[in-house]
Amino acid sequence: MGLEKYQGDLAMCHRCSACKFIPMQKVANKEFSYVCPSIARYDFHIYSGGGRLHVAKAALQKGFQYSDRILDMVKNCQMCGACGVSCNYAMDMEVMEPIQEYRIQSVKDGHTVPALDKAVEMMRKGNNMVPGAAAKRGDWAKGLNIKDFTKEKVDVIYHVGCLTSFNKDMWKLAQGTAGLLRKAGVNFGIGGASELCCGGRAYQMGYEEDFLKQAKKNMAQIKKSGAKTLVTGCADGYHAFKVLYDKYNLKGDLEVLHTSEYFARLIKKGKLKPVKKVDLTVTYHDPCRLGRLGEPWIHWEGKKLPGGNFVFDPPKTYRRGTHGVYDPPRDVLKSIPGLKLTEMTRIKEYAWCCGAGGGVNESNPDFAAWTARERIKEASSTGAEAIVTACPWCEKSFKEANSNLKVYDIVELLEKAV
Amino acid sequence: MVVETKLVKIVGAANVSDKPKALDEYSSDMSFVNKVEPAYIVKPKTTAEVEKIVKLANETNTPLVPVSSGPPHFRGDTVPGTGGAVIVDLSKMKKILRVDRPRRVAMVEPGVTFKELIPEAAKAGIRLNMPLLPRQSKSVIGSMLEREPVVMPKYQWDVSDPLACVEVIFGTGDEFRTGQAAGPGTIEEQSKAGGVQKAPYGPGTGSYHRIIQGAQGTMGIVTWASLRCEILPGYEEAFMVGSSNLAPLLDMSAWLIRLRMVNECFILNSTNLAAIFAKSWPADYQKIKSELPSWILFYVVAGYEYFPEERVNAYVKEISALTQRLGLASAKSVGSISAYEMMKTVQKPSDEPYWKLRYKGACEDIFFLTINDKTESMVKTMLDAAGAGGYAATDLGVYIQPAVQNTSIHCEFNLFYNPEEASEVQKIQNLSAAATRALLNNGAFFSRPYGENTRLIINRDAASMTVFNKLKNIFDPNHIMNPGKLYW
């Protein structure tokens, strides 16, 4: 690992600015053409994907140097991956990976942000990324009689995640999910008080070692349970288990599914039958880590071929956001009678972020809220009454941004229909 | 003050004159500018001679007034603005230097008129994007340097079209070639390599032809120019659309040009159309006019080398749908005027006498740029001014020429009058000033200001004037080029 690995990629950036916008083919109007919240909000070029690469390139050439502005740049990025998708429409080069490596190096060099240190410290001590006593992690399930996968044999682990577990407003998501799984006859279990933070958000913040520790703990617990499938309703968790654990060769053959994927599958099989009408016009927000960043990790080791062309042996396949989870959540919504889905300008692989990722929720709530408000503006422009998402962090962002729209998780609407 | 012997040394005795009759001819024109007699008329034949004249003028602080067209002149720009001026009459520079069909380009000296160039171009299979019915003595270069509007707006990509490159002797006496013509190499060397001096921009960042165009000879003297030409159609059909209202015709012209379906395209009022076609006055004129609707849109649909009739038929069909939508009807004639006749008429210069002079002997033009949707209001402003000035609305000629592919409209009012009647002359002079003021207040843009009204116009834009002055001081630092004209 490390930034050096991406030296060739860094040299490929020509400051074309594609990373600031949604893919040019998809620019449908002036109003919703930007894709990167950081450059859209802070304007100096270092806040863009390309700008970050240039700073990283300079760090490789001249050594890592830090200033208030550079640290501001580092922290004010949701690590949403949109810049990479827009770049990789045309270019063969890694974008998000070197940006992630730069963050990791900053943490290693001790240039951290107090708010993020605090969040990671919570994880170190209590296995969760949000305030709350570890012992209370399973409180949402009190009286629901759900199996504990650490004690009982289950087919499916339902990983609830930190925010859903500790934020009482989000309990309905966990309870709804559990209800639906039960209705579908799934043999599932939860970790309850033993559930561990996935570590994904710590990774986004640059705390690679803490993430790895957390990942190893999780995988030990999962392996011990013997379950082959893990389902989560949190896009951060989904990304961590499916993509990041795989990146570090920790995932093994665990099948990781987002609830939207799992429910879409159950609906298709007839195990869940949305029959009740939900009269609502909604628009769907693709969470970054379910959508573009939710595509599988691609293991590749190789060398650049000699000559002038940026090609490799063996050929390198890039993660360009092509294979993210876009259709299952839409399929779930479309299965609900009466519900009308209208799309925003920026969707799927080029969706605008909700604002919560990359530690921005913790380190710069104003920026997180600004990002969410931009999204709500776009959602409102579709004429929808509600914005629907598939991640508690997105839901939290939109609610805290004082949305004039109703905000739902997909689970809530499916629950109404089943 | 320049002395005759030096001029004679440059151009030869036969080409220098200070005979009273000759001086008198150049001392006034049909505009309202004051009569000022020049000191000499010189008629150079080569660029080298022009260069020497300009250098001499700099040494002797002598004003130079370049003239390329023959009389009558109308705008006062060729009448000396100060005493002691030398008229540089370029009418002897008459060479047609190039007519090139494959590259659609021609190159001429300043004395070449439309009447002379059109047949030469036609022989090669190309034609010029013409101004509307220029007088026979009008210089092609003069017209282009004045940014005269052209009748085929579809082919006017830039307001500078059809001008391509020029060779110019700046007011400093330096020779310069604009655009592609600048180099490398002489024109002969360029020609040998296959170059035809067509790209107008440059050299480098500047677009120098745009300093010379519109300058009314105040920046330098052009000794040749190249111009882009269009190919002669294989087949063409002309149409007219009459209407009592201007608005639908403006709408229609906008669509025709936007869809690039027509070549010649402009609007005239009945006064102007009758004035163009009347052979005898006043009976013929009155008769033609009485049979015409108030406004007439004229357009030509053409096909070129491949299946030209098919192309014309496809467009005619499409245009017919458009006319129906606008509640109009295209026809092959309006009143007693056939569209075909109109087409043939506007593809050459005006017959003699010049069409604007046939009615009453003189004509004062008020012209400016506006946009399509403001044109009607400009016409109303003019009619109000005419009414207030005691000029019969029915006598007012109107020519509306969509320009630069629809992005602007050249709007021109023609005030026909009798130059022999002093009271009428005064009336027209007053009306011209009052109307210009009213039109300015209504947002008219007098992009080519001439004569008395120039100051009024430029006063509105002091910031541009500051920059113009800086340019003037570079290209004509001693202000010898046509002093007293434009804003200098």
Place this chain on the structure above:
Amino acid sequence: MTFNKDIYKEFEDVVGAENICDDPLIMAAYKDNPFAAVIMPKNTAEVSAIVKLCNKHKIIFRPICTGWTGLFVPGSLLIDLRRMNHIIEINEKNMYAVVEPYVISAELQAETFKRGLHFCVKGAGSNCAAILRGHGHLDETTSGDDRNHLAVEWVSPEGDIVHSGSLGSSGEWFSGDGPGISLRSILTSAVPPGASPGIFTKAAVKLYHWPGPTAYSLQGQSPRYTLKDKPAYMMARYFSFSTVEEMFNAEIKIGESEIALEHMGFNPAMVAGNITTCNEEFFEVFGRMAKQVKGPGFFIIIAGTSAEDFAYKKKVLDKIIADNNGESLKMVEDPEIEGILLIQCTRISASIRETFRSGGTFKSIPIMGQRDLTIKWATGAGEAKMPLIKKGLILDDGGGFFGWGVEQGHLGKTEIFCAFNPTNQEAMDAVNQWREDQKARAVREFYFAETMDNSEEVSKKLCNYLEWWHKIHKALDPNDVSPEAGSLV
């Protein structure tokens, strides 16, 4: 290199603390130039105030739009126009749009498509500013170079706000020329060959009729968007010919018969670059394509305003191609590939895939003007690429050049480039040498002179134009704070 505190404060007072930064570490993002500071004005008044301060303190400034390319002076002030990103007006009837510098072409095009209009998207790509001077894929019908601007709002090098043409006289944007002479003589915008001094803060650009849909309906995920429904009256093809002469004759006939919406003299490498999603796919497709083409060729889009118009244009195209022994590339006839090329060429203006992806960077010689003349030269310049290709220093594109007709073949644009790995010094040196040699040959053989570098030597052969330009510059910029330093993209 940074300003002293008092000067910094003066600039800060204009834009607010949030919009100026002098941290040397951020300069890596700006072409690694050690700017004294980067400042981001939000409107013309702020630009004017900044420029006046620059004059007061004799500070060199340089504006950028999206900032792709440019040459910069160390220690100068970078005026990043990012925040000036508004479309001021789209005037449908009079066919122009007024934009600020940071409106990118993709944005303006999306908005104009809705109104059945479009404009000249420059070859730098739709990711670059719409306000730029220059050439693009659609030049055949949307003109190019300095010919698309109407009125311009300009902050002079001394900080004065100047409105050209009708804007200065009557507050409207439809004309940039006069009264009398034209400020467009010097306000030619800011990309090669050179940049006008001062700063364009708004400009009106000409719009043209767009015969295609108000928005393309696309399907699929990045990086492979395909057309769901091909517009009924649009068609894209690639034709190749046995000789350059036949190719050019067909090009001229296409221009004269006014049938093409786009004529783009792509070489096969550029077509392959556009239709493929990664380098490996590119090399495979290019390899196949190179075997299928007869020789030099071009890409063309035909678009009709009606079924009859479309049928007519197709018929003429067939005739011209047959007359010149052209051959349609079967690969492009595949509706999916045809659709990709349609959207790539009209919406993206192609650029990034075809220039940067395979090698990493490129160096080119672009020439505007008389197309037949420049093709003659480019053929030789292509041959001169072959030794570099043989040595493996540059991308093997068969020595291809490219170019297209402008204004229905009245003018043209020709360009030839070498794509190579920017970290390979040997390649860089070889390409630089090739560039110098070919530019020198163009002058020696009286074809043209490339003026991007403002060489005094070249100026001498072009009527000493730099002397005039320097005089103009000096008059406009007496404090020498607004250098001409490459392009503003």
